[in-house]
Amino acid sequence: MAVGEKVAIVTGAGTGVGRAAALALLAEGWSVALSGRRAEPLEKTVRMAGEAGGRALAVPSDISDPDSVKALFAKTVAAFGRLDLLFNNAGINAPGIPFEELSAEQWRAVIDINLTGAFFCTQEAFRIMKDQDPRGGRIINNGSISAHVPRPHSAPYTATKHAITGLTRSTSLDGRKYDIACGQIDIGNAATEMTERMTAGVAQADGSMAVEPRMDVNEVGRTVAFMASQPPASNVQFVTIMATKMPFIGRG
Numbered sequence: 001m002a003v004g005e006k007v008a009i010v011t012g013a014g015t016g017v018g019r020a021a022a023l024a025l026l027a028e029g030w031s032v033a034l035s036g037r038r039a040e041p042l043e044k045t046v047r048m049a050g051e052a053g054g055r056a057l058a059v060p061s062d063i064s065d066p067d068s069v070k071a072l073f074a075k076t077v078a079a080f081g082r083l084d085l086l087f088n089n090a091g092i093n094a095p096g097i098p099f100e101e102l103s104a105e106q107w108r109a110v111i112d113i114n115l116t117g118a119f120f121c122t123q124e125a126f127r128i129m130k131d132q133d134p135r136g137g138r139i140i141n142n143g144s145i146s147a148h149v150p151r152p153h154s155a156p157y158t159a160t161k162h163a164i165t166g167l168t169r170s171t172s173l174d175g176r177k178y179d180i181a182c183g184q185i186d187i188g189n190a191a192t193e194m195t196e197r198m199t200a201g202v203a204q205a206d207g208s209m210a211v212e213p214r215m216d217v218n219e220v221g222r223t224v225a226f227m228a229s230q231p232p233a234s235n236v237q238f239v240t241i242m243a244t245k246m247p248f249i250g251r252g
Contacts (some may be wrong), residue, residue, distance in 0.1 A: 002031070002054040007080040008228065009033045009072065011063055011121060012090030014041025016192035017142060019048070020221030021087055026052040028225050033057045033076040035090070063090055063117030073124040082132045086125040088118040089142040091160075093194070094139050096153040096203070108158050114160035115167070122171055122182075129180050136179025138235075140227050141168045145188035145240070145248055152203045172237065181235040183227055188242025190217040204247070215243040 008025050012018035013034035019041075021189045022032050027047045034056055042058035049056055059081050061072040076083060091114045094106045122139055129137035143164045150158040164184065169183035189195055191214040201209040220241055227236040242248060 003080050005029055005081055006084040006228075007031045007033075008085035008087065009035060009076055009083065009121070009125075010087045010089060011033055011035040011117070012046055014038060016194060017187060017217060017220050018087070018089040019045045020190075021219045021224040022056070022221075023049055023052075024218070024221035024225040025085075025228060026056060028079055028086070028229070029055075030228075031055040031057075031080045033059050033072065033079070035059055035061045035063065035072050037062060042170065043067065064112040066120050069117075069120040069124050073121075073128060077128060079213075083125060083128045084137045086121055086137070086139045086143070087224060087228075088121055088139065088164075090114075090117060091142065091144075091157075092105060093154070093155040099155050100154060102156065110156035110160055114157065115163050117169060122167065126175065126178065126180065130178035136181075136232060137181040138228060138230070139171055139175070139180065140224060141171075141182070141184045143168065143184040143186040143238075145242060145246075146188055147184070147186050149248065152205060168238075172235070179232060181230070181232070182237045184238050185220070185224060185227065186238065186240040186242075187220055188240070188248055189214045189246045190220050190241075190243075191215060192217050210246065210247070213243040213245040215241075 008030050010022045014036035034044050039060045046053040046056045059072050062068040094110050141164050144161045145250040146158045146161040147165045168184040198212040201211050223241050
């Protein structure tokens with residue numbers, strides 16, 4: 001397997017934002033370990049990379065399971081020798097039902113993937129990055145516009161994304177002594193399978209339904225690659241990339 005100059009792990013790399021980020025990093029010469037629950041979508045991402053797919057490693061894994069996370073990181077280092085970047089991207093949502101109807105299982109499932117999974121991956125990245133030579137690395141968290149404001153009937157997802165901001169800040173602080181930088185990308189209405197429903201109309205805060213504009217998901221991938229390209233002495237702490245006309249700014 002070919003090895004690029006730098007090595008990344010991207011979680012949720014089989015679809016959407018994760019796939020776009022993995023392809024952008026591969027195009028920039030990175031070696032990338034692709035994490036996701038299902039092997040087939042990961043292998044599709046490898047194929048989509050063309051010749052750059054020779055620097056990709058598909059590793060089916062469950063980031064809510066600490067043993068699976070350890071195996072993911074161990075396989076990455078075994079294949080590529082080190083770790084320079086972790087993109088904590090994997091996430092799920094709960095059904096869009098009234099707050100009081102959510103089950104304990106629905107709540108826990110979102111927490112386990114979106115928040116606890118990101119923590120497990122960050123912890124494992126710390127263990128590797130602080131001891132490798134040269135020391136350090138970078139972690140990028142997918143925060144989402146939901147790290148700022150909620151949509152109706154989105155309490156579990158919104159809670160985890162607000163928590164990701166806290167994790168980003170704590171990681172930035174605790175990583176300093178190990179030369180580990182951490183930043184967050186907040187994404188609004190990227191065109192993925194998850195946002196396809198927006199083309200038919202989604203619930204607004206006033207109870208109405210409205211079609212919302214979306215943006216090319218590849219622009220998100222390029223933004224992640226830009227954040228990843230920063231030298232060790234600089235960090236993109238927070239960045240928001242969103243569809244220009246989505247109802248976020250103002251009273252939409």
